[in-house]
Amino acid sequence: MRKRTRPTKQGNSVLPIAINELEQLLQDNFPNNPDLTFSIYHHHGKIMAVFYISYMVENDKIENYILDQSLKMKTDWSTQTLLNEIPLSSGKTNTSIDDVLYGLLLGKVFLYVEQEKEIIEYVLLNKDKRSLEKAETESLVLGPKIAFTESLITNLNIIRWRIRSTDLVLEEIIVGKKISREVRLIYMKSVANEKDVNTMRQRLKDLDVDEIEDSAVLSQYIEDSSFNLFPQFDTTELPDRFSYAITKGKVGLLVENSPSGLVAPATIFSFLESTEDLYMRWQAGSFLRLIRFLAMFFSIVVTPAYVAVITYHYEIIPTQLLLSIGESRAAVPFPPLLEALLLEFMIELLREAGARLPTKVGQTMGIVGGIVIGQAAVQAGITSNILIIVVAMSALASFTSPSYLLGTTVRLIRFPLIFLSGILGFFGLMFGICFLIIHLLRLTSIGTPYLAPLYPLSLQDFNNVFYRLPFSLENKRAKFNIPKELVRYSKKEAKKKQDIDE
C-alpha cells in the first residue's frame, strides 16, 4: 500500500465524538443504505464501534481477528492497545471523516473507541473476481496463455511476477471526478523515455471527466488525435505482450475493472507484432510478420482494385482471363460496385453475428453463412464466384492482425475505398491510398510518429519491426522510442565464437 501523503486535517476534525453521534453522521452521509454494518461493543466500561460495508470486506477475518481478539483483551481499550493486540498488519489511524467515508467504499473496516482522537482502519477488502483464464481475443499457439482479469490487484500481481525488478514503477493515479477509479502507470525507471512517462502522467492528471468506463475508453480520452481512424494505443489482454513492451521502454497503463492493458507509444507496426514471433525460430518469426504486413495491404487493396478493374479498366486484363470473369459475371444484375458492397456487407454480418452469438452457435453460423449462403448466392446469379473469392480472401487477411482494433480499422477503410474505386476507378483507389498514407503520416502516439521507424527513417530499428534476426544480432532496444538504455546486452559477448576443440 502506498502511504497517503494527504495532510491530516487536525483542525476541523470532528473527533473525539460520541458513538451515537458518529452513527448519525454515517447515516446522514449514506442515506437509505442498509448494507452499512455499525455494531457497538462494551468492554471494561469502554465503548467501541466497528463499522464497514458487509460485502466489501472479508467478514470472517473481522470476526476472527478483530472482534474475537479485542473482546478477549485483558487491558483497557484504546487506540494504541487495539492496534497492538489485533493481529492484522494493515492497521492505521485516521482522523479525517471524509477519508473514513471514502474508505468504507474501498473495503476498509473501521474501529472507534469512544472519546479517542483517532479512528483505526484495516484494509480487509473482499473483491469478487473471475479466476485467471486463457486469453480469448488474442490467442497464441506458443507462449503463455494467461490473460488479464478485471481485478487490478491480480493484474499487478501478474506483472510483478513477470518483471521482478525494483526498476519497475507502478504509479497510482486516480482518474474520474465523480466516480473515481484507480489507474496504474507502469514503466521501467531506467529504460523508459522520460518524455513519454511525463506526457502520459500529465494527460492522466489533466483528465477532467466524471468517470471512465474502461481502459479502451480511457485510451480515447487521452489519445493524440480523436478524429483519426487508427488506434493510438496498443490494447492487449496478454500479460506477456504487455510486459514485453514495458521492458523495451514503452509505457503501460492498467485500469481497475478492465481486463486489457494499454501500451504507448504505439506505431502501426506494433499492432502487427505478436509476441509469438519471438517464441518462434527467427526465420519463421520474420516470415509470419511479413505475411501479416502483406495481409493488411492485401486486405485494404484487393476488393477496391477488383471493383476498379471490372468497372473501368478491363483492358488491363488479358483476353483469356477476361472471358472467364465475364462468364462468371454474365448473370449478375448488379454493377460491380454494388455487388462488392453487398458481399462485403454480408461478410461483416457474418463476423458480427459470430462475435455476438454464443460460441457453440457461432461455429454453425460460419458454416451456414460461408458455405451455404455463398454457394447459393453464386448459383442464384446474385454474385460472381470470383468476387466471393476476393472478398473472402480480404476478410481473411484482415483477421490476421494480432490486434482486433487494427483489424476493425482495416475492414472499415475498405468501404470508402471500394466506393471511390467504383466511382473513379484506379484514380479513386490511388486517391484513397495517398490520403491514407498522408493520414498516417500526420498521426502521432503520445508524440511519437505513427510510422516510425519508416518515417523518420531509422534503418537499425527495422530489425524487430519488419523482421527478426537471431538474438546474437539484436542487442538493442528500438531507437525511435528514445529509451534511456539503448543496449540490452553486449553484442561482443553474444557473438563470441568458440574454436573447434575448446
Added chain:
Amino acid sequence: MEINSNIKAHLQFPAFYLFFIMFGVQTGVGIMGAPKYIFIEAKQDSWVAILLAYILLIIIVSVMLLILKQYEDADIFGIQVDIFGKWIGKLFGTIYILYFFVNLLSILLNYIEVIKVYLFPTISSFILGLLFIILIAYCVLGGIRTIVGMIFFFVILTQWILFLLYDPISRMDWSHFSPMFQASFPEILQGTKATTYSISGFELLFILYPFIQNKDKIKLPLFLGLGYTIFNLLLVTVISIGYFSPVDLADLDWPTLSLFKNVSYSFIERLDNIIIFEWIMVILPNLVLLMWGMTYGMKRIYNVSQKSTLYIASIMVLILIIFIQHDKQVTMITDTIAQFGFWLLFVYPLFLLPIVLIKKKWRRQREDEKN
C-alpha cells in the same frame, strides 16, 4: 521582416531527406513528355543535351548554396529583402510565389489532360482537381514534417515503375543513335533548354534551406538527388529514342507513358493504364511542396497565416481549372511557365550571387571602418 527565418528545432529535418525531396520535386509531369521535346531539338544526341543539363544544374545549385551560405539561416525571401530593400525584395518574393502558383496549376492541368486523353475523356476536370486539392491541403496542413514524409514515401513507392522498363529496353534498336554527334552545339543547347521544365523544382532549396538540421552534410544527398533525377530523365530519353522510330517520337505526346504499353504478363497487360495513376504519387510531391512554398512565402513576406493562403490558393486553383479546359491553353501556360522558369531558376541566381557577395564585402568593410 526578419532576414533569418529562425526555424524551431522540431520542425527541422535531416539533410538525408534532401535526396528524396530533390528527386520527388523535380520529377513530375515534365518527364512524361520530356523525351519528345528534347528529341525534337537535339535528335539522337539528346543524351548529350541531358548530360549538359546536369552540369548546368550542378553549377546553378552550387551558386544557390553559395548564396545561402552567406547568411546564417535565411531563405530567398529574406535574402532578397536584405539585398534589394523592402519594396523590391518583397516584389521579387511575390514573383517567386506567383511562379509557384502557375507552376502548380500547369502541373495539375497537364496531368488532368493526360487522364482525359488516356482514360476518362468525359470526366469533369473540376472533380479531379478537387480530389487533388483535398490531398494537397490535407498534406500541407500537416506541416513540413508530414510533407517531407509524404515525399519520402511516395518516391520509394514509385520506384517499381523503373523495373518495368526492362521490356522496352529489350526491344530497343541501338542503331537509332548513330551517327553520333550530328547535332550542332546550338541544337544541343536548345535540347538542354527543353529539359528545364522537367528538372525545375530545385528552386525550393532556396526556401527549404533553413529547415535542414545538419547543413554541413547537405551536399551529398543534394547532388545525388539531382543526379538521380537526371539519371531517370536520361534513362527514359535514351530508351524512347531506341524504342520509338524517330518519326513517331516527334509525334508522340507522352512517350514515357507509351514505353509501358507493351509490358504484359499472362494475368495483366496494358500497364501504362496503371502507371498513369501511379503518377499521382509522382506529381503529388511537386504539388504539395509548391503549395507549401506559396503559403510559407506569403507568411514570410506579408505575414499572412499559412492556412488562409492555403485555402485561398486552393479555391483559386479550382476556379482556374474550371475555366482552362482547352489543351491549347494548357500548352500555352506550360510553355510560358517553362520559359519564365528558365530565366528565374537558371539565370537569376547567377545575377544574384555577385550582388550578394559584393554586399557582404561592403558590409564587412563598413564594420571594419567602424572598429
